[in-house]
Amino acid sequence: MANGITSMAKLIGIPTREDVEVHIDHHYTVVEINLLGKANVRREDVHVMTETTHLLLKLYMPVPESVYSSTRVFKRGQIYSIPFRFIIPHQLTSNVCQYEVQTEAVRSHHLRLPSSLTGFDKDNLATNVTKIQYSVRARVFSIKDGTPEEPLVPILESEHPISILAPSPEDPPLIIDEHDLHYVLKETASVRKNMFSMPTGQITAESSQPQAIRLGLDGHAASSSSAYINIAFRPAAPDMLPPQIKIKSTRVLAQTWASPRPAPSFPNVGGNPCREAITLSTPAIVDSTRTTPWIQHVHILEDEVSERKAGGSRGSRDITVVGNSRSLNESVPITHTCSTQVDFKLPTSSHVFPPTFHSCLISRTYTLEIKIAAGGTLSTAASSDLHGPRRRILSEAFRGGVA
Incomplete structure (x- = not known):
């Protein structure tokens, strides 16, 4: 399979097409096209490497009957084009974040669509240890009479990455105190x-x-x-x-x-x-x-005010009166x-x-x-x-x- 997906999704909607080229005849029943978003965290230890994947987004693109050939056969050597368009949501569904959080503000952020952390044509200051990756996946299924609904195994499958800069609202400034480990005013x-x-x-x-x-x-x-x-x-x-x-x-x-x-x-x-x-x-x-x-700035004590001539600022010098109690x-x-x-x-x-x-x-x-x-x-x-x-x-x- 080949496709016409650009390297960066600059718009909220992604209009493009999926081109299918086959080398042998394939009888099929249905074509499924998805937009997927996943978060991936990899940890390498001395003896073992662990990888955690979190599914953020899974959208289905309905393929109209008019796109399918009347014979439901992909013939060898021919190219079949299937147009599709995805509207990327600003928010994720609530089942994405069903974990315990300290505040609802944290959950609100977790349900926003994150931007890609891989696949850009410029340096995005990220490593391969963490990834936020989006892709368009096309799968072709052949469902015979009497075949169980699950699991279905595709006879053809291809997945193409895209990069997304997601929209995000402006948040208020952080409230920082002296106990914060990352910021000092x-x-x-x-x-x-x-x-x-x-x-x-x-x-x-x-x-x-x-x-x-x-x-x-x-x-x-x-x-x-x-x-x-x-x-x-x-x-x-x-x-x-x-x-x-x-x-x-x-x-x-x-x-x-x-x-x-x-x-x-x-x-x-x-x-x-x-x-x-x-x-x-x-x-x-x-x-x-x-x-x-x-x-x-020259500081004088209150008791000395009567003994000095205080005239405010003069040139690059400023006279300030401070209380006796101040150190x-x-x-x-x-x-x-x-x-x-x-x-x-x-x-x-x-x-x-x-x-x-x-x-x-x-x-x-x-x-x-x-x-x-x-x-x-x-x-x-x-x-x-x-x-x-x-x-x-x-x-x-x-x-x-x-x-």
Whole structure:
């Protein structure tokens, strides 16, 4: 069998045809055409390899009687064309996820149609350990009188993979707390001139979630986005100047979470991950970076207000009044602040980004990792969700440390 299925299903409906070429005569009764979707997780141990498959989707295409030949015989050397069209659903049926979950929000995600994790003509940052695969399968049956209905063995069979970028609604930003293992909204590090010198101060980077990115229907185009990072430097001595800020790298991390058992929760949030993550990354395309000049903030205690002339901000200096109860190093009542904006895009010319999804066995999430050099290296990251048409990255949170 051969077919005319394209390598990527860009539309919700897939119109095409199935061509059947036979080398010997075949008497048949019926032709069955299915659209199948499966999740596959493979685990390799020292002594054994296990493979778990979860059927996500199985659609039947009715073949009208007008397509069949009057003799119900496929003759040798002839090609028979059977047109078909599938409408890909946005939602899976409820029997796909009948497992115990922590919240109905998790079940709602498990019932969304996940995108393919294999078969694209570009790098989709996935391995062969986990697969979300869709295919069109054609089978020819010859049913004789008196033959039991089950099981039927096809006399001809062929299956052709297709790749789907599934539509997905935008979700609200994640709620992250200090106990979350994957995301940290703020990170602090010591600044040194070199490895052996004393710290010149402490620097803190903090960010909110970046703006969403919209993907095109075919995944080959995407809008740009921006990450905003607020930076504060607390010098160890009044004469210590703030360091120069530089963006060392900006990368997109693709995390594929998988488990042979259905997950009861989202794997990328909370303190107890229910799945293991395989992380692959690629550099983001940085359009521009802008860092504001350092502003010096001088803190004075309330008792000193009457003894000082407080006139607000003047140039690059800002005077702030703090309460006596606050813990403040009176010898260095200075903080320097600045902010950095990183405008970036996804490398869609070389990669395809299946929109973020959470299925029973497999999840795909994305993280934007930004490494900042400030007399050393401070690594931060912002998580993002990709959604299919209307597809966009839904930014989740800011993450510290190595992803």
